Each structure stands twice: as C-alpha cells, then as structure tokens.
Amino acid sequence: MSNIENFLTSYLFGLSLPNIKITDLVEIIIIAFIIYQIMLWVKNTRAWMLFKGILFLLAFILFASIFEMNTILWIASKTINVGIIAVIIIFQPELRKALEQLGRKNILTTLFPIDSQRFGEERFSDKTVNEITRAVFEMGSVRTGALIVIERDISLTDYENTGIEVDSLISSQLLINIFEHNTPLHDGAIIVRGNRVAAATCYLPLSDNMGLSKELGTRHRAGVGISEVSDSLTIIVSEETGKVSVATGGELTRNVDSDYLRSKLYELQNKSPESGRFRKTKGRVKNEKKVNS
Structure with missing residues (x-):
C-alpha cells in the first residue's frame, strides 16, 4: 500500500x-x-x-x-x-x-451585407418563374439541350460580354426558340437578369471537379463551373436524355422535376413572406444525385 x-x-x-x-x-x-x-x-x-x-x-x-x-x-x-x-x-x-x-458564406453575408438585396425586393416575377419552368420541361420532353444561368448578387457581366446581347423579356417561346437546333443563338448559355434575358451564346468556365460523373458532358461541367465562381443558379437540360439538372454553389442536383425547379426559383425571388403570393413549395427530386465540389 x-x-x-x-x-x-x-x-x-x-x-x-x-x-x-x-x-x-x-x-x-x-x-x-x-x-x-x-x-x-x-x-x-x-x-x-x-x-x-x-x-x-x-x-x-x-x-x-x-x-x-x-x-x-x-x-x-x-x-x-x-x-x-x-x-x-x-x-x-x-x-x-x-x-x-x-x-459567399452565409455567415459573412449576414455580418457584412455588402451588395445584397434588401429582403422584399424580388428579383423576378411569378410569371418569369412559370415561363422558365414551362420552357425547361418542354425542351426536356423533346431533348433540346439548354443552359440557363440566373444571376443573383454577383454580377455576371464578364461572362455576358462573351455572348450576344438580347435584353428581352422572358417568355417560354423565346427560351425555346433560342435553344432550338441550328438557330444562331442555340450554342452556349443564356444569362437571365431579373425578368429579362440579358445575353445568349455566352461562354462559361468549365468545372475541374474530379467528382463529377464521367457521363456528364461540357454543358453540365459549364453549369457547375459558373456556380463555383458565382452565386448564380444554373439550369441544365440534357440533350441526350432530356433530364433537367440544377447547379448552385458548385453542387449539381440531377433529374429534378418541375415542382423542385419551381421551388428553387421561388427561393431566388427574394420575396417577402408577408406577400400573399409567397411560395413554400418543397419540390421533389427524382433519383436525386448530388456532387460536391
């Protein structure tokens, strides 16, 4: 002891x-x-x-x-x-x-709200949401490839200057005609600012994310690439399968349905919850697949 x-x-x-x-x-x-x-x-x-x-x-x-x-x-x-x-x-x-x-981290934008829109100032209207959603899934049904970049707080002017200025109100007919095969503006991406198509045939940076599936082509890599260098939301319609994907923050969500896409667009609207038209739709993803950059 x-x-x-x-x-x-x-x-x-x-x-x-x-x-x-x-x-x-x-x-x-x-x-x-x-x-x-x-x-x-x-x-x-x-x-x-x-x-x-x-x-x-x-x-x-x-x-x-x-x-x-x-x-x-x-x-x-x-x-x-x-x-x-x-x-x-x-x-x-x-x-x-x-x-x-x-x-782009939320904690910094919360502490230092630089160049951020005040809550309640919507970026685009409900009509724009419906027109984009209708056009995307109509193009998907006939396997017309499309690449739509929706600008948020970070300006996409540098990428807009690589394309052709359009400056036209958004409509489903306009979007479908832009991406129709063998038309002058179908190659490249369009940039959406507010309720207008700012430019078409824009060149986007390709993602070098090694985690992306090898079956994805240049259109998907460009969609992920622009989401890595900006806070934009990109909608990709596959020409091979007609499936719709959404890229934001360097993350790709594949095979989404119209409810899911519409809910993501409503989130981007920046609309006040006091508005009677404010949507809280969750949306669905069919066989959802995500890739982190």
Whole structure:
C-alpha cells in the first residue's frame, strides 16, 4: 500500500498540468476546424495531386538528410524560397476559388451585407418563374439541350460580354426558340437578369471537379463551373436524355422535376413572406444525385 502511495506522490501529483481557459478551448476548436476545412479543400481540388507531389519532395529531402547527402541538402536549402513562391503560383486558381467561396458564406453575408438585396425586393416575377419552368420541361420532353444561368448578387457581366446581347423579356417561346437546333443563338448559355434575358451564346468556365460523373458532358461541367465562381443558379437540360439538372454553389442536383425547379426559383425571388403570393413549395427530386465540389 505504501508503494502505491509513494508512486502517486512522486509521479502523478508531481505533474504540472497546464492552466486551460475557456479561450484556449475555443482557440483549439477554431484551429481544428480551419485545418479540417483546408484538408477538405485540398482533397476536393487539383491541389490534392500537387500536395502529394510536395509530400514526395519533402520525403526525398528527409531521406537525403538521414544519409547525409550534403549536395542535395544544399540545393534544397537554396531553392526553398523560390519553392514557396512557386507553390503560391501553382495553387493560385485553387486559392482564388477558396477565397471566393469564403466570401459567399452565409455567415459573412449576414455580418457584412455588402451588395445584397434588401429582403422584399424580388428579383423576378411569378410569371418569369412559370415561363422558365414551362420552357425547361418542354425542351426536356423533346431533348433540346439548354443552359440557363440566373444571376443573383454577383454580377455576371464578364461572362455576358462573351455572348450576344438580347435584353428581352422572358417568355417560354423565346427560351425555346433560342435553344432550338441550328438557330444562331442555340450554342452556349443564356444569362437571365431579373425578368429579362440579358445575353445568349455566352461562354462559361468549365468545372475541374474530379467528382463529377464521367457521363456528364461540357454543358453540365459549364453549369457547375459558373456556380463555383458565382452565386448564380444554373439550369441544365440534357440533350441526350432530356433530364433537367440544377447547379448552385458548385453542387449539381440531377433529374429534378418541375415542382423542385419551381421551388428553387421561388427561393431566388427574394420575396417577402408577408406577400400573399409567397411560395413554400418543397419540390421533389427524382433519383436525386448530388456532387460536391
């Protein structure tokens, strides 16, 4: 019994535990969350392959250090500064995309409502919602491919300038005629601003998300790509299957029905809940599939 008491006295009671405060716990949680988000970001982009290449180089330097390969260590020490700059240049597209996504987080727009519309100022009318929905599923029924980008708070002027100005009120007949085969404006995307079609035949950035299904073509990758660099909502009609997909925030939802699409458009309206016309339709997704970027 005395041996146990001596052990406790000599070792356990002699330990000096750090004085942990509430702020320390909060700091640990924040740092862990940031590291976790960085790891997810690296894994879901091309940065993962580059990161593995950097790990290979570090392992090679460690190997050289263990076996005292002084020449290799000297070269590594002289190029480390250049290497840091090279990494920043190589990761520039991914870093820019990460900062853009950070700027679109709801927590930031809530704390700093920069360039955001005041609640109650609707972006487009109920008629526009119905016309877009009718046109999309009429085109889907005859397998006419379409790519419709609906602008929100982030301006799409740069992409609008790549196309042809239309500036026309939205109607289902207009949308169907634009995407009809062998017409001058059918190739590319149209950009919708408010109740008007701003431009057609616009070029969009393609997504480099490796998680997208290989069966998806350029139209779907362009729809996801523009949703990764802006807060827009993109509607894609597949020319091969006639199925309708929706892309927003870098996430693609495939094979949606008219109720689901209409509910997403009503969410974009920014309409006041006091309005008698405000919709709360949930919508349905048939065989829903999502891909995170």
